Amino acid sequence: MNVVNPATGETVETYETDDEADVVTALDHAESTFESWRKRPQRDREELLVSAAEILRERQSEYAELITREMGKPITQAESEIEKCAWVCEHYAEYASTYLEDEYHPSPAGTEVKTSYEPLGPIFAVMPWNFPFWQVFRFAAPNLVAGNVGLLKHASSVPGCALAIEEVFRDAGFPENAFQTLLVSSDLVEDVIDDDRVKATTLTGSGPAGSAVAAASGERIKKSVLELGGSDPFVVLDDADLETTIEKGVRARNQNSGQSCIAAKRFIVHDDVYDEFVSGLVEGAASLTVGDPTDPETDVGPQASAELLAELHDQVERSVAAGATVETGGEPLDRDGAFYPPTVLTDVPDDSPAARDELFGPVAAVFRVDDESEAMARANDTRFGLGGSVWTTDRERGERLAHEIEAGCVYVNRVVGSDPRVPFGGVGVSGFGRELSEAGIKEFVNRKTIWVQ
Numbered sequence: 346m347n348v349v350n351p352a353t354g355e356t357v358e359t360y361e362t363d364d365e366a367d368v369v370t371a372l373d374h375a376e377s378t379f380e381s382w383r384k385r386p387q388r389d390r391e392e393l394l395v396s397a398a399e400i401l402r403e404r405q406s407e408y409a410e411l412i413t414r415e416m417g418k419p420i421t422q423a424e425s426e427i428e429k430c431a432w433v434c435e436h437y438a439e440y441a442s443t444y445l446e447d448e449y450h451p452s453p454a455g456t457e458v459k460t461s462y463e464p465l466g467p468i469f470a471v472m473p474w475n476f477p478f479w480q481v482f483r484f485a486a487p488n489l490v491a492g493n494v495g496l497l498k499h500a501s502s503v504p505g506c507a508l509a510i511e512e513v514f515r516d517a518g519f520p521e522n523a524f525q526t527l528l529v530s531s532d533l534v535e536d537v538i539d540d541d542r543v544k545a546t547t548l549t550g551s552g553p554a555g556s557a558v559a560a561a562s563g564e565r566i567k568k569s570v571l572e573l574g575g576s577d578p579f580v581v582l583d584d585a586d587l588e589t590t591i592e593k594g595v596r597a598r599n600q601n602s603g604q605s606c607i608a609a610k611r612f613i614v615h616d617d618v619y620d621e622f623v624s625g626l627v628e629g630a631a632s633l634t635v636g637d638p639t640d641p642e643t644d645v646g647p648q649a650s651a652e653l654l655a656e657l658h659d660q661v662e663r664s665v666a667a668g669a670t671v672e673t674g675g676e677p678l679d680r681d682g683a684f685y686p687p688t689v690l691t692d693v694p695d696d697s698p699a700a701r702d703e704l705f706g707p708v709a710a711v712f713r714v715d716d717e718s719e720a721m722a723r724a725n726d727t728r729f730g731l732g733g734s735v736w737t738t739d740r741e742r743g744e745r746l747a748h749e750i751e752a753g754c755v756y757v758n759r760v761v762g763s764d765p766r767v768p769f770g771g772v773g774v775s776g777f778g779r780e781l782s783e784a785g786i787k788e789f790v791n792r793k794t795i796w797v798q
């Protein structure tokens with residue numbers, strides 16, 4: 346696997362991939378480690394997660410630099426990503442035993458009936474490059490503390506991150522093979538799913554990859570969780586506080602250089618505030634600092650690869666050909682590296698890529714609406730259903746509309762985020778199942794009924 350630094354286009358590292366025999370060995374280890382790991386007291390497992398959090402904080406700079414080198418995330422955002430991983434470890438260290446407490450049910454006199462939450466075994470995670478630590482930790486922390494063991498197939502562009510995550514768990518004192526990285530291409534994914542020792546799968550990534558993993562899992566009667574793309578609406582009502590809404594809108598679209606499943610992608614703006622909002626959004630986007638991701642002053646780094654940049658630009662060009670207007674940006678930067686400027690598109694036709702598909706880069710599509718009901722119709726005019734936000738000074742109105750948006754989460758006056766304390770996941774083609782919080786830790790456990798007469 347060759348690691349290409351997307352800021353320079355240079356190959357910076359090469360890793361040997363694992364072959365089929367390595368995969369079989371890893372599965373043997375996973376199975377034997379699970380047998381002892383599941384019997385470890387819950388408290389021990391929680392303490393190891395606290396150690397993992399400490400290691401992440403100690404090595405924050407080192408790991409942030411690795412993220413930046415492999416996928417181009419601006420360094421301050423990479424540092425925040427490592428901190429968030431420490432948080433999810435601490436969250437599950439604190440709450441796992443509450444989340445997994447036995448649940449007692451009404452039962453006939455003299456009997457005791459309860460549900461216990463028991464681990465399933467080795468869980469296989471296929472993960473993407475965009476939050477190369479966070480996406481893995483939000484899978485690993487709840488699953489390891491619940492007594493499962495983890496196998497990771499990370500995106501081929503971030504093998505260094507994949508190995509570093511394995512190192513965090515090892516150095517924190519987890520058993521040697523409680524969390525293993527397989528450096529394999531996606532061709533071997535189906536073989537891993539096929540193995541009887543793998544009990545369930547989870548994937549974060551694109552729709553086609555999700556379909557492939559869910560289909561292979563379903564064929565073998567294995568549960569899967571899918572966290573796929575999104576085209577989140579950002580609904581600006583006539584009574585929104587525009588100054589704040591513009592500032593948050595710029596951030597919501599351009600965080601992680603626009604490569605986030607929960608980035609605001611479709612800005613749906615009431616006619617009364619349309620002109621002011623659009624001019625603020627354009628000004629904000631144009632004023633972001635695009636460039637060297639190792640510079641702490643940089644807001645937007647390169648796209649994660651030249652191929653992803655080409656795909657994004659093709660979507661923009663097809664949207665423009667269909668009638669969209671470029672208000673700012675719209676052309677790759679003429680320099681080394683995969684740089685695309687923050688871009689704002691207006692007059693976006695309904696059937697263009699910017700309206701229909703996910704644009705995984707810093708490109709905002711803006712739509713004008715006349716009233717609330719048109720805003721809701723537009724917000725729901727998508728196959729995706731990951732997140733959404735509503736901007737209004739009337740909190741009750743915001744909450745009422747939050748119920749109308751078909752998505753896994755809707756935030757009122759707040760940028761959509763993922764937070765260890767609340768469930769995260771989508772509806773529609775954004776996937777199924779939930780990560781994080783109590784919902785996330787209960788995805789891959791056996792909810793066992795025990796009836797004692």
Ligand code: NDP
Nearest residue numbers: 472473499500501531534550551554557572573574606705
């Ligand atoms: P992919 O979905 O292709 O990659 C995500 C993971 O899935 C990687 O580990 C990849 O491995 C693996 N994978 C890819 N194809 C298959 C397959 N057929 N069977 C099993 N595993 C597979 O994302 P890309 O990097 O290609 O990005 C393409 C688009 O996906 C983006 O533009 C964006 O729209 C979406 N995406 C969404 C993310 C999200 O957070 N929901 C994250 C990343 C991407 P390998 O790297 O070896 O191909």
